[in-house]
Amino acid sequence: MAIAALVPASGQATGGAGAKRRGGWIAAVLLLPGLLYLALFFIVPFVSLLLTSFGINDPEEYGAFYYGFEWQNYVDVIVEYWPQFLRSFWYALLATVFALLISYPIAYFIGVRIRERKMLRNLLLVLVIAPFFISFLLRTLAWKQILSDEGPVVGALQFLGLMGPQDHITGTGFAVVFGLTYNFIPFMTLPLFTSLDRLDKRLIEAGGDLYASPAQTFLRVTFPLSIPGVISGTLLTFIPAAGDYVNASQSFLGGPGTAMIGNVIQSKFLITVNYPQAAALSILLMAVILVFVSFYIRRSGTEDLL
Amino acid sequence: MTAPATPATVPYRVYKPAAGRVGFGRWLLPVYVTIAFVLLLIPIVYTFVFSFNDANRSNISWNGFTFDNWLNVCSQADVCAAFGNSLIVGGVSTLAATALGTAIAIALVRYRFRGRTGVSLLLFMPMATPEVVMGAGLAAQFLTAGINKGLLTIILAHTMFCLSFVVVTVRARVLSLDPALEEAGRDLYASPRAVFWRITFPLLLPGIVAAALLSFSLSFDDFIITYFTSGSVQTFPVYIYVAAQRGIPPQANVIASAVFLIAIIATLVFQVISAQRAKRLDKR
Numbered sequence: 302m303a304i305a306a307l308v309p310a311s312g313q314a315t316g317g318a319g320a321k322r323r324g325g326w327i328a329a330v331l332l333l334p335g336l337l338y339l340a341l342f343f344i345v346p347f348v349s350l351l352l353t354s355f356g357i358n359d360p361e362e363y364g365a366f367y368y369g370f371e372w373q374n375y376v377d378v379i380v381e382y383w384p385q386f387l388r389s390f391w392y393a394l395l396a397t398v399f400a401l402l403i404s405y406p407i408a409y410f411i412g413v414r415i416r417e418r419k420m421l422r423n424l425l426l427v428l429v430i431a432p433f434f435i436s437f438l439l440r441t442l443a444w445k446q447i448l449s450d451e452g453p454v455v456g457a458l459q460f461l462g463l464m465g466p467q468d469h470i471t472g473t474g475f476a477v478v479f480g481l482t483y484n485f486i487p488f489m490t491l492p493l494f495t496s497l498d499r500l501d502k503r504l505i506e507a508g509g510d511l512y513a514s515p516a517q518t519f520l521r522v523t524f525p526l527s528i529p530g531v532i533s534g535t536l537l538t539f540i541p542a543a544g545d546y547v548n549a550s551q552s553f554l555g556g557p558g559t560a561m562i563g564n565v566i567q568s569k570f571l572i573t574v575n576y577p578q579a580a581a582l583s584i585l586l587m588a589v590i591l592v593f594v595s596f597y598i599r600r601s602g603t604e605d606l607l
Numbered sequence: 608m609t610a611p612a613t614p615a616t617v618p619y620r621v622y623k624p625a626a627g628r629v630g631f632g633r634w635l636l637p638v639y640v641t642i643a644f645v646l647l648l649i650p651i652v653y654t655f656v657f658s659f660n661d662a663n664r665s666n667i668s669w670n671g672f673t674f675d676n677w678l679n680v681c682s683q684a685d686v687c688a689a690f691g692n693s694l695i696v697g698g699v700s701t702l703a704a705t706a707l708g709t710a711i712a713i714a715l716v717r718y719r720f721r722g723r724t725g726v727s728l729l730l731f732m733p734m735a736t737p738e739v740v741m742g743a744g745l746a747a748q749f750l751t752a753g754i755n756k757g758l759l760t761i762i763l764a765h766t767m768f769c770l771s772f773v774v775v776t777v778r779a780r781v782l783s784l785d786p787a788l789e790e791a792g793r794d795l796y797a798s799p800r801a802v803f804w805r806i807t808f809p810l811l812l813p814g815i816v817a818a819a820l821l822s823f824s825l826s827f828d829d830f831i832i833t834y835f836t837s838g839s840v841q842t843f844p845v846y847i848y849v850a851a852q853r854g855i856p857p858q859a860n861v862i863a864s865a866v867f868l869i870a871i872i873a874t875l876v877f878q879v880i881s882a883q884r885a886k887r888l889d890k891r
Binding site: 327328329330331332334335336338339340342343344345346347349350353403406407409410414419420423425427428429430431432433434435436437438439440441442443444446447451483486536540541543544545546547552553562563566567570571576579580583584586587590594 | 636637639640643644646647648649650651653654657667668707708710711713714717718720726729730732733735736737738739740741743744745746747748750751763764766767770774824828830831834835843844847848851852855859860863864866867870871874875878882
């Protein structure tokens with residue numbers, strides 16, 4: 302077992318806690334299999350996507366293309382699909398903001414308010430991750446049924462006169478943002494909780510002792526100290542939400558006017574088999590996400606990423 | 608909040624409204640959190656309740672209570688087959704990702720090597736890439752390489768996206784490991800192999816188990832990448848997506864509910880055990 306060689310021979314001093322040794326071949330043996338795997342199944346697919354995005358569709362054969370250097374693909378998809386692009390980022394932004402507003406009090410309650418009550422705390426943490434344990438497609442479909450025209454919510458709102466008989470919830474942008482927000486709340490709550498759980502309660506008390514109002518204490522002590530959680534929660538929500546195509550799909554919460562960029566990529570790739578255009582759209586989506594991520598990396602450095 | 612003695616120089620009114628709002632917040636926050644949890648759990652309860660619906664193909668309106676769906680889960684053979692595929696994919700890709708990822712995590716913490724930034728970036732990127740992009744990339748690669756999509760391509764894809772999450776989880780555990788324990792082992796003339804298997808590995812095990820569970824649940828619930836790499840093979844989420852257009856049989860709700868119950872019970876048992884262990888350690 303190569304891994305056993307990791308423990309240095311008894312002669313070697315390890316220095317203090319966390320001291321790092323020069324790796325040599327042991328580090329290479331540990332790192333290489335995994336990194337090669339990622340190279341083969343993350344980087345190579347990306348390159349393959351990039352090559353495909355400049356490909357030229359074969360006019361003779363449906364779904365076939367040959368490699369080339371066709372810039373026009375990018376121009377075409379931007380001209381044709383800019384509304385879906387804008388809509389994706391708009392929906393993802395709304396979902397991220399709503400998820401943050403909903404999750405922050407939950408995370409604060411579990412991480413700070415009831416920190417000493419271990420049993421209740423653990424129970425609520427299990428409830429936060431509970432949605433992970435049940436298929437997210439079924440959960441989204443459950444909302445579809447609850448919010449459907451025959452469902453209790455529409456019925457109640459129509460009875461109260463808040464909705465007209467011709468109004469719907471499902472199939473609208475509201476439903477899609479609702480679904481995205483719901484699906485990513487655990488991804489927002491957990492990093493927020495991790496940050497707030499580490500927060501020294503004495504700092505909050507100190508704020509009060511120095512005559513800050515609770516609002517001032519929150520804005521000047523609690524919130525700034527939870528920024529790392531806010532950043533990773535935002536990242537974990539915004540990125541998958543921008544690329545999601547389940548919520549906006551017409552058999553889930555979406556309608557004819559709610560298609561996001563993920564829906565376009567999926568149908569181009571798997572239904573109309575226009576590979577170059579699907580690839581160009583994917584590369585563009587990735588480019589926007591990379592701008593977003595690099596902003597984050599510049600703030601916190603690469604070592605903090607993991 | 609502790610109440611300090613108010614110095615004479617500070618007007619009383621500064622302190623009082625603060626204390627008043629804390630009292631207001633005392634019940635507002637729990638009420639808010641309760642409502643939020645109820646909303647979060649509604650779709651789970653809905654899925655569970657509708658697993659008992661006396662419905663056939665399309666499980667939309669309530670027809671009456673029955674245990675039949677639970678007793679005859681595999682009467683819808685394609686649901687069961689899809690569930691079986693999900694278990695195979697989840698199991699194999701979890702094993703592969705956990706082995707590869709644990710090795711990387713140990714190397715990252717314990718060794719100095721050139722190109723750390725590059726390695727960190729490479730590990731971070733799959734977590735920062737939208738699934739639809741990774742799915743399209745893998746599909747393009749399999750297309751170019753002429754590999755037929757099926758169970759194998761799904762497993763290859765899942766191992767890739769689980770790998771980074773394993774590294775993150777195990778790395779945290781390696782960081783918390785006290786090297787003095789391993790030194791003590793060496794001082795007592797344990798062989799490097801014995802030190803690894805009797806000290807390092809048992810101490811890392813909770814992190815490795817957590818990483819494996821995370822991998823499995825990520826793999827089991829993944830739809831987007833799977834849909835791009837599955838071809839005609841259906842995993843459980845792919846089955847639901849395809850069936851959503853014509854109606855989902857209640858058996859799908861049964862499987863989802865059963866998986867949910869097993870996972871929740873396992874989590875609670877795990878928590879009780881670790882709470883008791885913590886208590887025992889406190890006593891010592």
